[in-house]
Amino acid sequence: MTFTYEYPRGALTVDCVVFGLDEEELKVMLIQRDLPPFEGQWALPGGFVQVEESLEDAARRELQEETGLDRVFLEQLYTFGNIDRDPRERVVSVAYYALVKLSNHRVHAATDARDAAWFGVHDTPSLAFDHAKIFSLALERLRNKLRYQPIGFELLPKKFTLSQLQHLYEIVLERPLDKRNFRKRVLGMGLLIETDEVEQDVAHRAARLYRFDERKYRRLVKAGFHFEL
């Protein structure tokens, strides 16, 4: 079966830059292509948008199919449409970036490690197509957005310590932060709920666990509040 049009049409794809946070590093999920072009090279997960699915649905489907990731934070990044970005034909790609709680998903990546793996963001292999450009834009966006939107919590488990949160910011922004000032600011916003639990199995004083108060955040935003850290 074929489909015929009066004018030539380019193909449309989605590509996803998936970020996860290791203990010590910000990571990105890459897959190893097993079809030409760029066979054997690493690339961002992604693929063709089907004609009866929305862009975001396509991104989620591809993530699911290629990496096993599901129900992640996903936001549109930019659309790449240079003529020669794919050697085969004209392909326009809508890029998304995703944030995942790596601890939840570590297993998937490991079991399927032959063709999907996490790389430190400073330690990526050379990428197929213009994926290096997409990746670097995503990283820049993440750094900017982290400062004025509470998206960092998407990278942490539901319950986390203030130190974990601080390390997240230090790792992504690549600069040290003062502990007392950080805690003052973050607690001062009133968006963290103190749980009655503490860390387990640590060889020192156990830290208190907090949750992000999503409901309260939404309410405050409607009232004109804007997060900043």
Add this chain to the structure above:
Amino acid sequence: MTFTYEYPRGALTVDCVVFGLDEEELKVMLIQRDLPPFEGQWALPGGFVQVEESLEDAARRELQEETGLDRVFLEQLYTFGNIDRDPRERVVSVAYYALVKLSNHRVHAATDARDAAWFGVHDTPSLAFDHAKIFSLALERLRNKLRYQPIGFELLPKKFTLSQLQHLYEIVLERPLDKRNFRKRVLGMGLLIETDEVEQDVAHRAARLYRFDERKYRRLVKAGFHFEL
């Protein structure tokens, strides 16, 4: 002549939200459609992306063809890909927003006023497709971006008074600003070049004209500076 593919392909369009600044108001350029669907309704300028042109080229070409605008500031906004956004078939649209110096372009809009016209952003007619959504996202983006990037100058003539600049900010942000604080901040950044000219033909004391120092701004950005107002 026809073009045949193995899988069905959606169409790809660009749409442009063009902003201009009147003396008193922020305006948006709309065109009146003279083909179905939505014949006779107002819509954003835009059209199909050709297979051998980049997305930005397509946006510039459509702007030129439909509104006569040329060499404007243009930046990608977002890509809209819901399945039913076009009643005919699947159409994905890459939206751009543009900023123009309205004084330079007022003539074009006027001479071609049957099918292209400026509307106050609070006084727009109902729009075809999902263009109302695109427009409102563009407006939101403009308001945010104005605060931390020097894009406002794109809406003013090359040489402008500090009052014009302040009014621009007041109109777009929709709140009054203190004159002395505004001048202090904006001059304090050192990005305005004082010319030796003043306003002409005003019925009161003529204000000094300034230019934005684009070269210096670029240099500062490379050194880590970030504009904020």
Add this chain to the structure above:
DNA sequence: TCAAAAGTGTTGAGCGTACACCCATGC
């Protein structure tokens, strides 16, 4: 001389930043 907008400084409050020590826990 009047109208209309240009231009100009100071002060107080609140915020961000820098900084060091004791505490709790597990080994």
Add this chain to the structure above:
DNA sequence: GCATGGGTGTACGCTCAACACTTTTGA
């Protein structure tokens, strides 16, 4: 008891916001 990170308060400087009058020019 010691190593490891958890948790806490203060003081200073700077930036931001509030605020009113004089000057220039053309009509």
